[in-house]
Amino acid sequence: MRKELDEALCAKYPLIFADRNKPMTETAMCWGFECGDGWYNLIDVLCGMLYSEYNQAKDRYESTKEYYNNGGKYPWVGGKEITAEELEQKRLVMEEAAKTVPVASQVKEKFGGLRFYVNGATDKHWNYISFAENMSHRVCEQCGAPGKTYTDGWHQTLCDHHAKLEERTEEYQ
16 A cells, blocks of 8 residues: 555544554565555545544543533533543543454455454454455455456456456366
8 A cells, every 4th residue: 555545544543543554573564564555445434434433532521621621511501510530530431442443453355355464453453354345346456436346366446447447267166
C-alpha cells in the first residue's frame, strides 16, 4: 500500500496501529500494510467498526465536557446540571473503551484475501474482521473495483481490467 494511505490509516486509527513503527522483534506491522491500495476502503471501514465503541464513548465524554465547561448544564430545555463526578465517570468509560480496541499485529494479503491479525479482539471484533476478510475476495486489491480471485499458483483478487493487465485467466474456485 502506498505510503500516504498507510499514514492516513495510522493517523485515523492510532489505537489500532499503535505498533506500526515498533521493531520487527515486537510486531509484523513494522512492514506496514502488505497489500494493494484497492483494499484501503475495506480496511478503513473495518477499522471504523473496530473503533466504534471507543468513538461513541469518546463523543459522549467530549460533548459532556463541552457542556460542563459552558454553563454546566445540558443544552435542552430543563437540561439537568452536569456534575464533576458525571464528567469523570464518562472519562473513565472512554478510557476503558480505549483499552478494548484491538491492536493490529499484521495486515497483509494471503491466498488472494486480506489477513488482518490483531491482539486483544473480542468475538464482535473477530466477526468484523472475518467479514472484511471474506469481502476482500470480491474486491480488486489493485483498485477497489469488484473482483474475482485468480490463480496461476499465486492467488490474487483482481477486477477484469487488472486481471487482463496481469494476463490472469484462471479463476480460483
